Amino acid sequence: xxxxxxxxxxxxxxxxxxxxxxxxxxxxxxxxxxxxxxxxxxxxxxxxxxxxxxxxxxxxxxxxxxxxxxxxxxxxxxxxxxxxxxxxxxxxxxxxxxxxxxxxxxxxxxxxxxxxxxxxxxxxxxxxxxxxxxxxxxxxxxxxxxxxxxxxxxxxxxxxxxxxxxxxxxxxxx
Amino acid sequence: xxxxxxxxxxxxxxxxxxxxxxxxxxxxxxxxxxxxxxxxxxxxxxxxxxxxxxxxxxxxxxxxxxxxxxxxxxxxxxxxxxxxxxxxxxxxxxxxxxxxxxxxxxxxxxxxxxxxxxxxxxxxxxxxxxxxxxxxxxxxxxxxxxxxxxxxxxxxxxxxxxxxxxxxxxxxxxxxxxxxxxxxxxxxxxxxxxxxxxxxxxxxxxxxxxxxxxxxxxxxxxxxxxxxxxxxxxxxxxxxxxxxxxxxxxxxxxxxxxxxxxxxxxxxxxxxxxxxxxxxxxxxxxxxxxxxxxxxxxxxxxxxxxxxxxxxxxxxxxxxxxxxxxxxxxxxxxxxxxxxxxxxxxxxxxxxxxxxxxxxxxxxxxxxxxxxxxxxxxxxxxxxxxxxxxxxxxxxxxxxxxxxxxxxxxxxxxxxxxxxxxxxxxxxxxxxxxxxxxxxxxxxxxxxxxxxxxxxxxxxxxxxxxxxxxxxxxxxxxxxxxxxxxxxxxxxxx
Numbered sequence: 001x002x003x004x005x006x007x008x009x010x011x012x013x014x015x016x017x018x019x020x021x022x023x024x025x026x027x028x029x030x031x032x033x034x035x036x037x038x039x040x041x042x043x044x045x046x047x048x049x050x051x052x053x054x055x056x057x058x059x060x061x062x063x064x065x066x067x068x069x070x071x072x073x074x075x076x077x078x079x080x081x082x083x084x085x086x087x088x089x090x091x092x093x094x095x096x097x098x099x100x101x102x103x104x105x106x107x108x109x110x111x112x113x114x115x116x117x118x119x120x121x122x123x124x125x126x127x128x129x130x131x132x133x134x135x136x137x138x139x140x141x142x143x144x145x146x147x148x149x150x151x152x153x154x155x156x157x158x159x160x161x162x163x164x165x166x167x168x169x170x171x172x173x174x
Numbered sequence: 175x176x177x178x179x180x181x182x183x184x185x186x187x188x189x190x191x192x193x194x195x196x197x198x199x200x201x202x203x204x205x206x207x208x209x210x211x212x213x214x215x216x217x218x219x220x221x222x223x224x225x226x227x228x229x230x231x232x233x234x235x236x237x238x239x240x241x242x243x244x245x246x247x248x249x250x251x252x253x254x255x256x257x258x259x260x261x262x263x264x265x266x267x268x269x270x271x272x273x274x275x276x277x278x279x280x281x282x283x284x285x286x287x288x289x290x291x292x293x294x295x296x297x298x299x300x301x302x303x304x305x306x307x308x309x310x311x312x313x314x315x316x317x318x319x320x321x322x323x324x325x326x327x328x329x330x331x332x333x334x335x336x337x338x339x340x341x342x343x344x345x346x347x348x349x350x351x352x353x354x355x356x357x358x359x360x361x362x363x364x365x366x367x368x369x370x371x372x373x374x375x376x377x378x379x380x381x382x383x384x385x386x387x388x389x390x391x392x393x394x395x396x397x398x399x400x401x402x403x404x405x406x407x408x409x410x411x412x413x414x415x416x417x418x419x420x421x422x423x424x425x426x427x428x429x430x431x432x433x434x435x436x437x438x439x440x441x442x443x444x445x446x447x448x449x450x451x452x453x454x455x456x457x458x459x460x461x462x463x464x465x466x467x468x469x470x471x472x473x474x475x476x477x478x479x480x481x482x483x484x485x486x487x488x489x490x491x492x493x494x495x496x497x498x499x500x501x502x503x504x505x506x507x508x509x510x511x512x513x514x515x516x517x518x519x520x521x522x523x524x525x526x527x528x529x530x531x532x533x534x535x536x537x538x539x540x541x542x543x544x545x546x547x548x549x550x551x552x553x554x555x556x557x558x559x560x561x562x563x564x565x566x567x568x569x570x571x572x573x574x575x576x577x578x579x580x581x582x583x584x585x586x587x588x589x590x591x592x593x594x595x596x597x598x599x600x601x602x603x604x605x606x607x608x609x610x611x612x613x614x615x616x617x618x619x620x621x622x623x624x625x626x627x628x629x630x631x632x633x634x635x636x637x638x639x640x641x642x643x644x645x646x647x648x649x650x651x652x653x654x655x656x657x658x659x660x661x662x663x664x665x666x667x668x
Contacts, residue, residue, distance in 0.1 A: 001497065003490045004431055014438050049324045053349045055664045057374025057455055062324050063418075064444070067437035081322035097292040098348045099327055102319045128368050134293065134352030153374065155454060 014068040018075070021168045022161035028147055044076030045167060047117075048086035048110065052103045053135060054093030057153040058120040062090065064156040077163055083109040088166065090117045092153075094126040094135040095142050107143055115146040115166060119159060124150045176259065178214040179207025181235045185242055193390035193601045194539065195232070196242040202254050205246045208233060209256040209263070218520035220604070221613045222256055222266040223628040224274040229253045230628075232602065232613060234520070236538040243602060243615070248276060255281035262519045262635055269668075273354065288347040288667065307333040307341045315649065319348045326663035330652075337648040342641045350667040357627040362388055362462055365624045369614065370457050372629050373665030378404075378411040379607030380629065380665075381460035383614035386541065387627075388462040391601030391618050392594045399587040400464035405543040405580045406477065407447075407456045407465070409573040412608040413484060414443040416566040416573075419660050420491065423563055426653040427504040432491055439487045446480045449473065464590030474581055481574045488570045495563070505560040509643040509655030512557060521639055522632040523610025524565040525659055529557035535606040543583075547576050559658040596622030607632060609662060631665030 049062055065072045066079060080086050083106045095103060107116070118139040121127035125138050139145055149162040184204060188196045200208070208231065212219040217240070220232040231244045246253055255278035257264035267278040268287035291299030307314075312333055319327035329345040353372055357365040369384040370377045382404055389396060421436025444454040450473035451459050459467045469477070495501060511521075516529040526533055534551045536544040552568045554561035602615040610632025619625035640659050644652055 001431070001494050004435060004494065050320055051326045051349065051663075053351055054326070055351075055371040055374040055377075056326055056662065057371065057377065057457065059324055059326065060375060060455065064437075064441060067441055068434050069438060069441045079324060083320075093349065094351065096349055096351060097294070098288075098290045098350055099319065100292065102327065102348070106320050128364075128371055129351045129356065132352035132356050134350050134355075152371075152457065153455070155448070 015071050015074070016069055016157070019157055019161050019164070021164035022158070025147055025149070025162040025165035028165075044078070045087045045163070046078050046080045046085050047088045047090050047163075048080055048083045048106065049090045049092070050103055050106050052091050052093045052099045052123070052139070053096035053129075054120060054122055058092035058122075061153045061156050062092070062119065062159065065159060070156045070160060072160060072163065075160075075164065075167065077167075083107075084111065086110050086114070088115045088117055089143075090119055091123050091139050091143070092119045094122040094129040094132070095137065095139060096135050098134075100136050100142065103142065116143050117147045117149065117162065117166070118145045119149045120154060121150055121152045124148045127152060176203070176206040176210045178211040178216055179204060180211055181208065181217040181233050181240055181242060182238055184208060185240060190241070191390070191600075192393070193387065193603060194241050195602050196240070197600065198242070198244060200244045200246050202246065205231070205244065205256075206254050206259065208244055209254075209259040212256070212263075213260040215517060219256070219260060219262055220520070220611075221615065221628065221630040222263050222270070223615070223630070224270045224276045225617065225626045225628070229270075229276065230615070231256065232615065234539070234604075236533055239539070241539065241604075251275050252277040252279055254279050257281045257283070262638065265638070266630075266634065288350045290347060302345060304331050304343050304345070309335070309340075311335050312340065328663050332649060332652070334649055337650070339644050339647055339649055339652065342644045342652075344637055344641060346637065346663060347667050349664045351664075353668040354626070354628060357624050360624050362618070362622065362624060365616075365627060366461055367458055369627070369629060370460075372668065373631060373662040374455060374457075375415055375662065376411070376607035376609060376612060376631075376665065377455055377457045378407045378460055379605045379612050380614070381458070382408060383603045383605040383612050383629070384616065384627070385460055385462045386603035386605065387601035387614045387616040388618070389601070390603065391599035391616060392597055394463050394594050395591045396464050397588045397591055399468075399584060400589045400591070401542045402580045402584050403465045403467075403469055403589060404460055406469065406577055407451060407459060408605075409577045409580075410443055410447050410477075411456065413570050413573050414440050414447070415608040415660075416570050417443065417484070417487070419657060420563055420566055422660075423505070423559065423654060423657045424495070424501060426657055427501050429498065429501050432494060435487060435491060439484065442480060442483060446476050449476055461590070463593055464588070466590075468589050469584070474584065477577065477581065481577055484570065485574050488567060488574075492567050502560060504651065504654055505563060505658075506556075506558060508559045508651050509647055509658060510556070510558045511639050511643045513555070515639055515642055516557070519635040519639055521610070521635050523606075523608070523636070524562050524569065525610065525636045525639060527551065527553045528561035528565045530555045533611075535604045535611045539604055541603070541605070543580055544576075547579055549576070559654050562658040596620075598625075609633065609660065610636065612665075629668065631662050633661040633663075633666040636661050637666060
């Protein structure tokens with residue numbers, strides 16, 4: 001414990017510097033907002049993560065968002081336990097037939113205004129699982145998607161950029 | 175009941191293929207005898223799968239160093255049930271029935287497993303019948319499939335008496351992605367990418383098992399440097415997940431300081447992996463014939479630095495863990511799995527080793543480069559959350575030493591062997607993932623494509639033990655039990 005405390009005092013911050021929001025993501029989100037007038041959510045977002053069929057690679061990297069290095073809570077981004085508390089649904093995986101209903105129910109349980117973020121190649125275009133009879137398809141076929149973060153899995157820093165774009169967008173002219 | 179048939183007796187004189195497996199067709203009597211032998215504890219059931227019009231059963235006898243795959247021709251899909259003799263086979267048989275329509279004769283539990291009645295063209299099914307648990311004062315707590323954290327989906331049905339869990343029934347299959355059907359007919363390279371995504375946390379281990387199975391089927395030789403690099407990657411993967419899970423267990427006991435330290439350390443491992451191999455989880459880096467990323471001289475230095483930091487952090491975490499009675503109060507005697515159950519289910523990984531089962535593929539059926547590192551299999555006997563946590567910390571220490579040894583043997587050379595001509599063939603491999611043994615069997619067609627492939631995750635034989643571990647514990651300790659197992663959903667659901 002003493003070593004932990006000494007490190008905490010002497011080693012300085014563990015966090016990486018805040019990246020700029022991703023340009024492409026910013027555009028996509030701004031477009032999504034322009035199409036649907038919404039009240040401003042302010043500079044904080046509550047996120048509910050839903051695994052709709054991922055291999056758990058994306059979950060590992062989403063977990064990393066909460067570690068002391070990326071520490072997204074410092075930007076007002078918070079992962080919540082219930083869709084009732086969420087502004088954002090963050091969905092991973094090619095949506096399997098077995099998860100389709102649970103995903104739709106989670107979406108319905110999320111109060112408006114809400115955003116849907118597709119994380120990982122599987123959610124974006126089914127990735128290596130494209131063509132499997134056990135999956136419904138890409139997330140956009142099932143839910144309206146406001147932001148895509150590709151990658152297999154996307155590194156945490158890419159997800160941070162996308163999420164920052166979500167937060168920056170409300171202050172852009174609509 | 176059928177008399178048990180010893181694996182060594184059945185094998186008598188048959189010789190093993192290049193992959194170490196003896197393959198032979200059996201009749202129904204021998205099939206049932208081998209199943210009864212699993213139940214009697216004379217050998218372990220390693221995998222059970224359907225391949226065309228036959229059922230295959232992989233068996234291990236680690237004490238005698240024997241491995242075999244018995245194949246039984248089915249009659250329009252019908253065959254004598256293994257689960258009737260040996261409970262660990264029940265879910266495997268239910269899964270194969272859903273996927274291929276095989277009919278395990280004599281299996282008592284004929285409820286679907288992966289098929290939730292949602293697949294197109296398969297028709298609706300009646301509601302899933304959870305097994306009844308009745309008694310005064312009992313109530314049920316349904317949880318999932320969408321859980322309250324960032325985790326994979328699955329459904330848990332707790333039956334509790336006040337705070338005490340008297341029964342837990344798992345229902346899985348939510349992330350079934352049709353992996354086997356996708357691989358059938360795919361080129362080897364495509365199948366390797368799919369296998370690497372069966373369970374993202376074991377991507378190196380799966381890719382390695384698949385690569386070895388293909389290499390044995392084709393006689394594809396792998397350069398020594400590639401074999402050492404595979405070992406380095408697999409150990410980095412093991413260390414990353416062990417350290418992350420140790421933190422997660424402590425987090426569930428509200429010790430955030432350890433969680434934070436472990437998370438930083440885990441990030442260090444992933445960042446080093448990305449810097450050295452070009453991907454944080456090292457996906458698609460192990461490929462048939464070798465590896466897809468070489469380690470530079472600078473990379474070797476980075477890995478050595480990481481090992482030093484890991485050894486320090488591990489020692490400090492152990493020191494803090496052992497100095498906190500409030501933490502041990504939550505882990506010691508919580509979620510006990512008996513040695514008998516672990517043996518019956520042939521539970522792999524730290525789940526088995528924490529209950530005294532000294533099985534680790536790296537030692538029990540050592541494959542290169544582990545055949546040259548003198549690995550001592552470390553076990554504990556308490557079988558509780560504490561034992562599983564300590565086994566993981568032991569393994570991190572071992573991994574640090576293993577990687578150091580592998581790095582010291584690294585000589586310049588190619589990292590991928592020349593591809594042999596297209597040929598049909600069969601191969602199987604066991605590889606020790608961080609969670610336990612993963613098994614991959616591959617059959618290649620004359621066109622060189624994958625005709626059939628089967629992968630079995632360690633979780634298949636660990637999930638049922640979680641049900642047993644939770645019994646008699648309070649509901650609030652379930653997260654600790656669950657994290658100490660950290661079974662894969664995706665790897666299980668395929």
